[in-house]
Amino acid sequence: MNFDFADEAPKLAMLLYGVVAFVAVVGGLLLLLDAVPARLARRREARLAAAVAAGKVIEPGRRRPRDGLFALFFLLPTVLMLGIGLVVPAIRTLVLSFKNGDSTEWVGLRNYGWMFDRPEIVDILVNTALWVLLVPLLATCIGLIYAVLIDRARLEALAKSLIFLPMAISFVGAGIIWKFVYAFRPAEADQIGLLNQVWVWLGGEPQQWLTNSPLNTLLLIVVMIWIQAGFAMVVLSAAIKAIPTDMIEAARIDGVNAWQLFWRITVPGIRPALIVVVVTISIATLKLFDIVRTMTNGNFNTNVIATEMYNQAFRYGQTGQGSALAVVLFVLVIPIVIYQVRNLRRQREV
Amino acid sequence: MAVFARPRQALVIAGALGLAISATACGTGDNDGSGKADSPECAAYQKYQGHGGAEVSIYASIRDAEADLLEQSWEQFAECTGIEIDYEGSGEFEAQLQVRVDGGNAPDIAFVPQPGLLSRFAQAGKLKPASAETKAMAEENYAADWLKYSTVAGQFYGAPLGSNVKSFVWYSPKMFQEQGWTVPTTWDDLIKLSDSAAAGGIKPWCVGIESGDATGWPATDWIEDVLLRTQTPEVYDQWTTHGMPFNDQRVVDAVDRAGTILRNEKYVNGGYGGVKSIATTSFQEGGLPILQGECALHRQASFYANQWPADSRVAEDGDVFAFYFPAIDPSKGKPVLGGGEFTVAFDDRPEVQAVQTYLASGEYANSRAKLGNWVSANRKLDVANVANPIDKLSVEILQDESTVFRFDGSDLMPAAVGAGTFWKEMVSWISGKDTKAALDAIESSWPR
Numbered sequence: 001m002n003f004d005f006a007d008e009a010p011k012l013a014m015l016l017y018g019v020v021a022f023v024a025v026v027g028g029l030l031l032l033l034d035a036v037p038a039r040l041a042r043r044r045e046a047r048l049a050a051a052v053a054a055g056k057v058i059e060p061g062r063r064r065p066r067d068g069l070f071a072l073f074f075l076l077p078t079v080l081m082l083g084i085g086l087v088v089p090a091i092r093t094l095v096l097s098f099k100n101g102d103s104t105e106w107v108g109l110r111n112y113g114w115m116f117d118r119p120e121i122v123d124i125l126v127n128t129a130l131w132v133l134l135v136p137l138l139a140t141c142i143g144l145i146y147a148v149l150i151d152r153a154r155l156e157a158l159a160k161s162l163i164f165l166p167m168a169i170s171f172v173g174a175g176i177i178w179k180f181v182y183a184f185r186p187a188e189a190d191q192i193g194l195l196n197q198v199w200v201w202l203g204g205e206p207q208q209w210l211t212n213s214p215l216n217t218l219l220l221i222v223v224m225i226w227i228q229a230g231f232a233m234v235v236l237s238a239a240i241k242a243i244p245t246d247m248i249e250a251a252r253i254d255g256v257n258a259w260q261l262f263w264r265i266t267v268p269g270i271r272p273a274l275i276v277v278v279v280t281i282s283i284a285t286l287k288l289f290d291i292v293r294t295m296t297n298g299n300f301n302t303n304v305i306a307t308e309m310y311n312q313a314f315r316y317g318q319t320g321q322g323s324a325l326a327v328v329l330f331v332l333v334i335p336i337v338i339y340q341v342r343n344l345r346r347q348r349e350v
Numbered sequence: 351m352a353v354f355a356r357p358r359q360a361l362v363i364a365g366a367l368g369l370a371i372s373a374t375a376c377g378t379g380d381n382d383g384s385g386k387a388d389s390p391e392c393a394a395y396q397k398y399q400g401h402g403g404a405e406v407s408i409y410a411s412i413r414d415a416e417a418d419l420l421e422q423s424w425e426q427f428a429e430c431t432g433i434e435i436d437y438e439g440s441g442e443f444e445a446q447l448q449v450r451v452d453g454g455n456a457p458d459i460a461f462v463p464q465p466g467l468l469s470r471f472a473q474a475g476k477l478k479p480a481s482a483e484t485k486a487m488a489e490e491n492y493a494a495d496w497l498k499y500s501t502v503a504g505q506f507y508g509a510p511l512g513s514n515v516k517s518f519v520w521y522s523p524k525m526f527q528e529q530g531w532t533v534p535t536t537w538d539d540l541i542k543l544s545d546s547a548a549a550g551g552i553k554p555w556c557v558g559i560e561s562g563d564a565t566g567w568p569a570t571d572w573i574e575d576v577l578l579r580t581q582t583p584e585v586y587d588q589w590t591t592h593g594m595p596f597n598d599q600r601v602v603d604a605v606d607r608a609g610t611i612l613r614n615e616k617y618v619n620g621g622y623g624g625v626k627s628i629a630t631t632s633f634q635e636g637g638l639p640i641l642q643g644e645c646a647l648h649r650q651a652s653f654y655a656n657q658w659p660a661d662s663r664v665a666e667d668g669d670v671f672a673f674y675f676p677a678i679d680p681s682k683g684k685p686v687l688g689g690g691e692f693t694v695a696f697d698d699r700p701e702v703q704a705v706q707t708y709l710a711s712g713e714y715a716n717s718r719a720k721l722g723n724w725v726s727a728n729r730k731l732d733v734a735n736v737a738n739p740i741d742k743l744s745v746e747i748l749q750d751e752s753t754v755f756r757f758d759g760s761d762l763m764p765a766a767v768g769a770g771t772f773w774k775e776m777v778s779w780i781s782g783k784d785t786k787a788a789l790d791a792i793e794s795s796w797p798r
Contacts, residue, residue, distance in 0.1 A: 184630060317467075
């Protein structure tokens with residue numbers, strides 16, 4: 001591989017522009033977010049100080065009538081963007097799901113019938129169920145155990161960042177990395193995949209991990225857990241730190257052991273955070289697309305709803321069938337969202 | 351939460367960066383080449399002139415080194431006519447083209463390698479019919495067979511551009527010489543050769559069908575090539591247009607015959623493991639074990655010439671070369687499977703039509719061929735301008751009037767089958783699925 005920098009100059013220049021523009025825009029935004037509120041705060045302080053100095057009484061309720069307007073001002077862009085980016089497309093998808101492949105004719109419920117008519121639909125549903133059951137559960141458990149173990153340990157920050165790092169990698173990047181881990185070479189050749197090399201050291205025959213169903217789905221699930229455990233760990237660790245120390249001390253005085261402390265104090269104490277983590281990971285898992293597409297593209301019985309939706313709508317030109325899959329996915333997410341909203345509301349009432 | 355300890359310092363940095371961007375943006379001057387239009391080297395482009403300063407966008411799946419060659423190939427044209435060609439290549443071409451067209455952001459010209467996709471856009475009324483000049487140019491330079499693929503409901507949409515020949519088997523002339531093998535010219539010889547290689551401890555075939563999103567396509571080429579050899583071209587045409595069911599017994603037989611090679615543990619997969627490793631071996635790496643002497647044969651298109659390492663010599667007496675994938679019944683002629691892309695337009699501005707016409711011309715075909723690694727069915731293409739011996743062979747096959755040419759079947763079928771279930775079921779088939787079950791699944795997915 002020889003790489004001539006002079007040949008690639010236009011591309012490198014483009015890269016440079018990109019980086020510079022990114023730094024300028026993001027830097028500018030950060031600066032704005034940093035400087036403007038600080039300046040406003042300073043002005044308000046100055047005004048208050050002047051008022052106090054002048055001996056005026058500051059009425060806290062004076063701004064009430066304008067609060068509604070103020071809220072609207074902040075709400076409007078959000079509502080507008082949600083409308084354009086979420087509500088309108090959702091309605092359009094629903095409409096398209098009742099039309100044919102190129103959206104020229106109404107076909108009623110045919111696309112939904114098609115979906116449950118296909119032999120591979122069982123695979124898709126079973127796989128999606130496996131993902132939604134295993135990923136939130138295992139990622140949260142691993143994150144929780146890790147958070148408890150490293151809590152107030154030496155080098156806690158380092159230990160945390162190690163497990164949090166995978167979060168910074170895109171799903172596609174993670175998929176490619178793990179594809180190498182699962183890579184296969186025949187027994188007579190040198191193994192380049194980590195898993196197969198370990199397997200061979202243990203005395204096994206090299207395996208084609210990604211083609212052996214249903215093991216391959218579990219191996220893909222490992223990738224998602226690898227990414228999400230860091231997220232769970234960070235949130236849960238913060239929640240654990242928020243448990244009042246006097247509660248823990250009181251429990252200690254009552255003579256609990258570590259096991260009881262974990263189940264009676266820590267877990268109830270971080271329940272809201274636990275729910276948030278499980279719900280967030282569940283939704284992310286239902287929408288899962290990139291890992292499957294990068295690693296197997298749904299072959300070898302690893303297909304999930306979102307991959308199939310993309311293929312139908314964008315690659316095969318079957319917009320109706322793709323939309324129907326999207327609607328089903330949407331329906332599956334709704335209960336989780338409702339649960340989360342109710343949960344938040346209950347917490348606020350307490 | 352102070353991001354910058356000293357906001358003023360950050361402001362200065364941000365400001366300086368902003369200035370730097372705007373300064374460099376001004377650096378790229380524009381030239382419409384009007385000064386050159388009358389020079390003698392531009393004489394050939396006179397009929398395309400008169401659109402100075404206009405811009406034409408082209409979108410295709412061709413990327414990297416080949417895209418650079420593509421851009422070089424029309425440099426002279428752009429300079430002489432003043433038409434600026436804005437080329438963009440994408441690995442997600444098929445999916446993104448639909449998105450762009452739906453979003454009202456269609457390119458002016460697209461190079462579509464699938465007639466099936468082309469007819470989908472044509473039927474949706476998105477494509478503009480080719481101009482009379484383009485049509486005349488295409489009819490002059492291409493065989494009627496080729497024009498048929500870009501004609502939908504009697505309307506002609508654009509000329510072919512590059513082409514490839516898929517009915518090739520790559521081999522190592524060196525290895526053949528050492529083993530005393532000769533290039534087989536019939537199917538039976540091919541099987542005999544495979545058997546003797548297998549008996550000598552060499553897995554005769556290496557195959558790879560992994561290709562990211564498109565995993566499975568090399569296997570469909572196998573099936574198509576075998577079907578063309580076991581049945582008549584007319585049966586093949588019926589199959590691609592769903593005039594007969596996809597899972598017809600004749601197709602089942604063809605797939606099973608391909609299976610005698612592809613699913614034969616004694617025959618595959620040289621250097622990569624057993625039959626199942628075919629599904630996870632990338633098509634780019636598929637044939638490389640030939641260089642290590644780990645396998646003898648690799649059925650792949652002419653464009654596979656690009657995949658060999660730069661220091662390997664592609665020649666009849668070199669490290670690698672290819673022979674014609676033999677016919678099963680030579681008395682029925684030599685069927686050839688191939689592919690290619692078509693230049694279609696989403697806009698009918700005069701400058702777009704000028705570019706479309708130019709790309710169909712013999713001048714263009716020769717200027718692109720001179721840059722290397724290119725084959726076209728264009729009759730005006732001078733074989734002397736084609737450097738690579740495999741490309742030469744391909745051009746000769748394409749230009750030979752007696753060749754029974756058929757387009758890659760999966761590209762002719764609707765995308766749901768040709769780029770969907772056909773690929774997917776072939777992957778399952780390689781992994782052990784029953785032939786009939788796989789073909790039944792494809793048949794049931796044909797869009798109604």
